[in-house]
Amino acid sequence: MASLAGGFDDIGTVAGLDAFPVPLLTLDMDGIVRGANAAWVHAMKATRPGVPFERDVHPEDRARWQTLLRQARAGYDGARGGGVRGRLRLLHPSGDLRWFDCTVARAGVSYCVALADATQAQRREAALEARLRGALGLLDGMPGLLYRGRNNRSWTMEIVSAGCEALTGYPPEWFVDSHEHSFSQLILPDYADYVWYGVQEALAARAAFELRYCIRGADTRVKAVLEKGVGIYSEGGEVLGIEGAIFEVRDSAP
Structure with a gap:
């Protein structure tokens, strides 16, 4: 040539x-x-x-x-x-x-x-994906909805465990990186600001958060839930996202 x-x-x-x-x-x-x-x-x-x-x-x-x-x-x-x-x-x-x-x-x-x-980059991505699949396998065996997501009003999810279906009635794919569906759509309007500002206050203090609120699942039934989470930060202190777990609370209202 x-x-x-x-x-x-x-x-x-x-x-x-x-x-x-x-x-x-x-x-x-x-x-x-x-x-x-x-x-x-x-x-x-x-x-x-x-x-x-x-x-x-x-x-x-x-x-x-x-x-x-x-x-x-x-x-x-x-x-x-x-x-x-x-x-x-x-x-x-x-x-x-x-x-x-x-x-x-x-x-x-x-x-x-x-x-x-991009050979080396592709190999690194494949190795990371394999490790992620292993971690998700572990998470999927645990009760409740375990997640990693973005700190925005939609609560966009990047990783969601299989337990979300039992809690919300929706499969993990319904939430992950979706512009059409989001976890925020499940939170009752009376709790939307409470959840948002509760998370933001915790992130500003670089502290864990614990919130009780109500969601409406796919079957339209209202459930009281408990969410515990923490922020993910860059070396410079920038908030990269949040991760945590959400469980149904059966013995008391939020």
């Missing part, structure tokens, strides 16, 4: 891009590789001019790659620039899988592709 440093007159490629540390490629409108810089050749240890870029993409990610091409083609705006982005697995000639964050932009009658190696 020729280097971009030499230029590609047939598709108007700008010369001199071998100095860029990230892999850069130019493709024709059929997705055929027409040129690449030295970083791409170094990353993939192969030079194959005139073949579809898709051949380097893992078979399970080829549909995603075609979607990126379609989006780049449909969103072409020469004045605006930009591009579409996605993470793809590429097949290294050695047999290894490499993850790349891929940006595709249309430039006239060709595509420009920039790739940032």
Whole structure:
């Protein structure tokens, strides 16, 4: 494969891009590789001019790659620039899988592709996800609703244990990172300010909070609950979120 440093007159490629540390490629409108810089050749240890870029993409990610091409083609705006982005697995000639964050932009009658190696980041994310699944398995065996969430009026949840279904009537997926559903919708209006300001006062003092209030579950039945939680803080003291547990209180009203 020729280097971009030499230029590609047939598709108007700008010369001199071998100095860029990230892999850069130019493709024709059929997705055929027409040129690449030295970083791409170094990353993939192969030079194959005139073949579809898709051949380097893992078979399970080829549909995603075609979607990126379609989006780049449909969103072409020469004045605006930009591009579409996605993470793809590429097949290294050695047999290894490499993850790349891929940006595709249309430039006239060709595509420009920039790739940032995300292999180590993907492995770290996979390891973290595995640890999180293990922690959730432990949490799911405990009674009540255990959570980690954001400190906002909606009480947006990031992690919710399986016990939430017994408490609220809703599965964990109903709450997690949802813009449509939130735990705040379950809190009776008379308690909304009490819960909000109770948590904010505790966070300001960097103290644990304990609140009793009422919620209305999926079956419309009102339940008294007890919530205990703490703030999550950055090294600089910024509130990153909250975590805690919510249990039904059967013996007394809040």
